[in-house]
Amino acid sequence: MNGDGLLDLLLANYGSNNVGILFGLENGTFLNQKIFETGLGSHPSSIAIGNFNGDNELDFAVSCDGTMDAKILLGTGKGEFSLEKSGQTLFTSAAVTMAAGDLNGDGLSEIGVVFDENDNIDILFTFKNVSFANKMTSSTAKLPYSVAVGDFNNDARLDIVLAIYDGNSVVVLLGYGNGSFAGESIFSTDKYPISVTVGDLNDDNLLDIVVANSGSADVSVLLGYGNGSFSPQITFSSGSQPWSAAVGDFNNDTRLDLVVANSGSNDVSVLLGYGNGSFADQTKFSVGSRPRSVAVGDFNGDTLLDIVVANSGS
Template identity: 35%
Template sequence: MDTSSMNAGELSTKRSRSNSEQDNSDSIKISVKQRKVTIDVCDEIGAKSSRQEIHISMHACGFFLFLILLAIIGIITVSLTSLKGEGMVHIDVLLGYSNGFFGTLIPYSTNYDSLPHSIRAVDFNNDSQLDIIVANSDTDNLGIFLGYDNGSSMVQRIFSTGYQFTPYCVDVGDFNGDNRIDIVVVNYGSDTVGVLLGYGDDYSSNSLFILFGNSDGTFGNLTVWPTGLKSRLHSAVIGDLKNDQKLDLTVTNYGLDSIGVLIGNGDGSFGNFTTYSTGFESQSYLVALGDFNNDQFLDIVATNENADSIYIFLGYGNGRFQNAATYLNQLLSYPSWVAIGDFSDDSISDIIVSSS
């Protein structure tokens, strides 16, 4: 695999548009530099048709990749975490105009010293409006903001993950086949992942969390799965690793230098926790899924912050994976965030990695 770097966080991609008279293509060029995101939309001959600059806080820089990917795939509402002043923490929403421009940042408080660490957007209550969920790592809870059609007036609903659980990553999917959105969260402080059924607050350590949705913005009780003492879960990603139409879960075990795979049973429960090494003191940070060898099976890529590398585990399509192939990054680059996309427009999955 060839690797390359982009100065100042530059990224370009093509975006197609069409009408009844002609088909055209333009491109989006996004750069991140000195706490500023710049979005340029260019026509097919390279002339700039629009430019917008979005200023973000230092804490938000770690989440710029999420903003970039949303812009590339054409979603017109962007959300990111932000830190403003001592202890004043919030998420920011930018409403898009479908022409490469975004409106003014709209902040929504996640409460004092909450330190939001991960964010997702999905419709939880079936009103055709995007809602937002955020993991508040320093206040040990999840915040859900139910959206309105004008993108305003969202109020945070709080779901506790347990004292000193330190939730680091959230993702969403339907784990029990009831066509309702559920939430999975990994907790760095308690080595846990979990699932909520019904109502209550029965939590335990060394486990996995999933919140089962009721299609009205509420969620059920919590069920937990052990992931190992001092596993220090850092991220999670959802996908069908076994080709059985059931969602499975992959996590990074930052403290145990490995990734972990939980195969879903389709009813909200999971099988045994299987781990794959990422190397001694590698400190696996973030994980993503993609088909890197075009065999129609999902593969895994993980960033190893302390080893300046990424690991790729090719899947067999049955929930099992080959030993990792290693790709070194620049020395002391500390690769952290990773995402998958077709950035060269050749129908082949590419990998983008941000370095600390």
């Protein structure tokens, strides 16, 4: 976020109504967070990183539960950000999460937003004056809770996958490359899917789907066929109340592994991948109280992947 070649952390601080950036140091430690206020009672809940104004510097959008809107903060590439007032977009209900990607081929990042108590996803289109003036709403199955983007049918156009909490399923929306999407395809998961991410888990160069199922203490893996459809789920045990999942190669065998943040057992599970879509039994590592989000990256420059966890209870 500051152009020094080191990974930084970006946090939505729900209780203190701000966003924090922790700039990374070469030894894997971080400077104290730099605060960017989002407004009294805003309660920021989700962040999406993208290039919203076409200057090739990283910006970010933040959804705020309390004010039911999204705000854009534009980056200079040197660790400074400014709140773009023309980029603020009001919602009809609180946003649960969002993801960014170029969904209409214009070279700018759009965001897909899913809402609490709302069965829709909104696609907010970006203009070079950094506004989200236009949006497209797609109806989904009941209560989408997480969103990710990827090319699931190999047409070089980004598609969307949603975790449907009350429907025990994921919904895939195939993109036409102009910001519109085909009708939904539904694939079953285990109980109360709450987080979705994507990666090539069986080394066939096709994207697969990983889902954290908060109600059944496991993760679902759905292997992609490259045409927008997926295999029936395969489940792998995690800790209690898995809340977030990420992929990365943690043992340097060139095969993707899984890490899962378990909110109910205050730990993370690492599942090493065999490269065929299956995984070894979990190994658990203790973290703080009620971990809700997990990410991976090389934070100390040793070319080995590290894990970072946001603990909502501590």
